[in-house]
Amino acid sequence: MVAPAANKRVKNKRVSRNIIIGSEAWQLPPVGHPDRPKNVPPDHTKRWTVYVRQPEGDPALTTWLNKVQFKIFNTYENPLRTCENPPFEVTETGWGGFSIDIRLHFIPASGEKAQYRQHFLQLEKYGDEAMQAEQERTGCVRSEFLEVVQFNEPTEALFDALTAEDQWNYLMPAGKGGSKKASLGANGRMKRGMPNGERSAQLPEKGAEEVPFSQDQEQALIDLLKSKIEQVDKELEKETKKREETENKLKDLRNELGHEAAQQAAHQASGDRSRRR
Secondary structure (H helix, E strand, O other): OOOOOOEOOOOOOEEEEEEEEEEEEEEEOOOOOOOOOOOOOOEEEEEEEEEEOOOOOOHHHHHHEEEEEEEEOOOOOOOOEEOOOEEEEEEEEEEOOOEEEEEEOOOOHHOOOOEEEEOOOOOOOOOHHHHHHHHHOOOOEEEEEEEEEEEOOOEHHHHHHHHHHHHHHHOOEOOOOOOOOOOOEEEEEEEOHHHHOOOOOOOOOOOOOOOOOHHHHHHHHHHHHHHHHHHHHHHHHHHHHHHHHHHHHHHHHHHHHHHHHHHHHHHHHHHHHHHHH
């Protein structure tokens, strides 16, 4: 059998993979407490972890992901952290949230350039009352999002890796005697993507307690973003009308008072707006 070409592309094919980019944060014991880790600066109040993971039951990340780089705040020692093997995560302590730049590097056979993502490190409780109550109960503030990585017309080598059976092997740990035994979820059911039927890297249509991400949730997020965009468009329209009204008033002033007086009035109006800010 001819080996797949490293640079030849599979035409008219697109393969997608889901990843979870997120963070978790926990409260640190106060200074002087016996459970507080040693060598933690006294002003640090949280321990946090930022990560790139695969949804439960999805094909193995390492099929296509070579390494992940996290660019954390520049006050940390070695702010550019590189993870070449799973788990792809960084754990530190701190006191405030910030944006983390994430670079995804693909396996050399992919012929793909690195892709960039960004994640805000959420350290304080957020969301509605129910979400904040759950965060208080568990002691963990979790903020994560589902991202999709798409390979358009992948190389033959990458396409073979993305369609190979061994990308599911991690779901089947060896049982007694070295035999493969399918993993079960906490509810006793097969985990999503297990070989009890068709295996798929696609999101399930419906969500459930044991299914953290689904097509329904994805559509709900899309609808929410659309509604927010509509709100922003309406506000922009209002501001545009206000600007047009102001310009028309200035035009009328120029006609009534003359150009010099209109300039003085415009300067005074600009000063009033600055003071209000």
